[in-house]
Amino acid sequence: MTVGTRVSDTSGAATTSSRQESPGGLWDSVKKTAVVIGSGILFLAAFGNSLTWHLQRFWGASGDFWQNLWTKLYVMFEGHHAALFFLGTMLLPTLTHWAVNALLLLVDTTGKPSFITRYRIQMDKNNPVDPVKLRHAIKTVTFNQVFVSGPMVVVVYYLMTLRGDPCGPELPTFHWALMELAFFSIVEEVLFYYSHRLFHHPSLYKHYHKQHHEWTAPIGVVATYAHPLEHMLSNMLPVVLGPVILGSHLTSTSMWYCLALFSTTISHCGYHLPFLPSPEFHDFHHLRFNQCFGVFGILDRLHGTDSKFRQTKQYERHTLLTSLTPLNESIPDTPKKGQ
Numbered sequence: 001m002t003v004g005t006r007v008s009d010t011s012g013a014a015t016t017s018s019r020q021e022s023p024g025g026l027w028d029s030v031k032k033t034a035v036v037i038g039s040g041i042l043f044l045a046a047f048g049n050s051l052t053w054h055l056q057r058f059w060g061a062s063g064d065f066w067q068n069l070w071t072k073l074y075v076m077f078e079g080h081h082a083a084l085f086f087l088g089t090m091l092l093p094t095l096t097h098w099a100v101n102a103l104l105l106l107v108d109t110t111g112k113p114s115f116i117t118r119y120r121i122q123m124d125k126n127n128p129v130d131p132v133k134l135r136h137a138i139k140t141v142t143f144n145q146v147f148v149s150g151p152m153v154v155v156v157y158y159l160m161t162l163r164g165d166p167c168g169p170e171l172p173t174f175h176w177a178l179m180e181l182a183f184f185s186i187v188e189e190v191l192f193y194y195s196h197r198l199f200h201h202p203s204l205y206k207h208y209h210k211q212h213h214e215w216t217a218p219i220g221v222v223a224t225y226a227h228p229l230e231h232m233l234s235n236m237l238p239v240v241l242g243p244v245i246l247g248s249h250l251t252s253t254s255m256w257y258c259l260a261l262f263s264t265t266i267s268h269c270g271y272h273l274p275f276l277p278s279p280e281f282h283d284f285h286h287l288r289f290n291q292c293f294g295v296f297g298i299l300d301r302l303h304g305t306d307s308k309f310r311q312t313k314q315y316e317r318h319t320l321l322t323s324l325t326p327l328n329e330s331i332p333d334t335p336k337k338g339q
């Protein structure tokens with residue numbers, strides 16, 4: 001699963017599209033990563049306080065609303081916390097997943113509306129998507145949801161109850177929930193990157209990961225189209241481990257599962273849509289196989305597994321689209337002469 005957000009360009013002018021990157025060693029990568037993280041810390045130090053102050057004010061105004069809602073659920077499910085946990089960690093994320101994918105599938109299967117299809121990354125692919133291939137993918141995805149994700153969430157519940165009740169009466173504070181999301185993202189980046197790279201080892205690839213890569217131009221629903229073992233170790237484990245480590249509340253766990261499923265769907269969807277995280281990074285992984293293994297790109301930068309990606313048009317387009325002009329129009333594949 002991937003949460004496709006760009007981190008690679010926060011060093012600003014240091015990286016220009018035309019510049020050819022020298023191969024550089026690990027030390028070079030560490031220095032670049034330090035620049036990226038350092039600028040991030042400086043930015044947070046400068047604007048973090050006022051940002052969290054505004055967010056906290058918003059939370060304070062709506063906090064009572066959420067706490068009241070939770071208290072109602074808490075009372076309603078008194079003595080049935082396991083049921084409440086499974087509704088929050090299975091039903092809600094599954095509904096979110098299929099709601100988003102149903103919309104995307106409408107576009108994938110009909111090739112309409114053209115307002116959306118003009119944002120397609122690999123223009124000549126899935127236009128429309130092959131129905132036989134799609135049916136097979138949906139069957140596998142459903143199998144993984146029922147027979148892999150389901151039992152894993154049951155195990156997660158029992159592990160979490162060892163730490164206390166994940167369905168406690170008090171909601172976590174806003175700041176703690178933010179910290180948790182940051183921690184979950186780091187755990188996901190590390191575990192996904194290394195397990196994913198391991199699945200690319202030739203001896204594992206042909207038995208397990210090749211299936212996910214049948215889609216060289218992915219669509220949203222194939223985010224969890226994978227061998228069950230890969231789904232367990234590489235898709236689920238990096239996401240479920242964070243809340244287990246922190247002994248998180250059901251609400252932050254549920255929110256994180258929904259967010260992770262939404263993000264991996266977007267990073268596989270094949271459309272670089274406005275105001276959504278860029279899917280170029282993972283789309284490039286499906287296109288080229290040996291680049292862009294991680295979620296946020298931090299470990300790819302550190303290990304140099306994004307070196308080829310960073311010399312491509314896709315890399316130039318790998319940014320949050322804040323206008324309605326598709327990036328394959330504003331940054332075309334082959335620039336016209338004279339430009």
Ligand SMILES: [Zn+2]
Nearest residue numbers: 212223268282
């Ligand atoms: Zn993928």
Ligand SMILES: [Zn+2]
Nearest residue numbers: 196200209285
């Ligand atoms: Zn892969």
